[in-house]
């Protein structure tokens with residue numbers, strides 16, 4: 231447990247650096263969202279200072295909004311370019327996200343799942359957690375066996391993400407890795423900071439799988455690091 235969100239994010243960046251240094255061709259699973267921004271800023275400064283190279287990694291992002299092109303600042307491809315990809319030596323040909331503009335989004339989900347199976351497994355998966363306990367865009371009620379698919383976003387998730395859309399409507403659908411896809415990673419690192427996440431964190435860590443809190447599925451994985459600040463950990467016994 232960390233006193234501050236900054237220290238928690240620094241710890242996650244350190245776990246990524248350690249992973250890439252021990253295996254330069256690592257497959258990294260990436261998340262977007264406000265929580266991850268300082269992790270990526272930390273990694274960018276490591277690459278800029280020469281302390282880290284991402285030139286051999288392959289990355290798979292968890293999710294992408296339906297209908298948004300990379301040039302839309304709210305799109306996750308655009309976000310990843312702005313936060314990480316454009317500022318490091320990463321090879322963008324090996325940076326994968328679902329294509330939210332595909333004409334057949336169901337086929338695109340299947341293609342993405344197959345690509346992860348082909349190039350994976352993911353060595354280290356970064357995860358944030360939604361206030362409602364979602365991981366990726368697996369909203370409450372998601373199946374433990376779910377794979378990459380098209381999902382409807384919960385209105386509370388649209389509300390939580392509206393700051394990224396400056397007044398425009400937040401898309402109502404997204405492509406997301408499923409819970410089973412996420413659990414197929416070798417190691418998972420969950421970063422949760424701030425008191426808005428405290429309830430979801432407590433529910434996720436309370437015992438066995440509870441479909442009302444998809445993050446509780448992580449209890450069944452042998453290698454999950456929960457990296458929390460004091461505010462997010464406040465409801466843990």
Ligand code: F6R
Pocket residue numbers: 260261262263264265266292293357358359360361364365366367
């Ligand atoms: C993002 C994602 C989401 C976020 C979660 C937390 O790719 O899949 O599950 O990790 O919504 O978002 P923030 O960090 O904005 O609170």
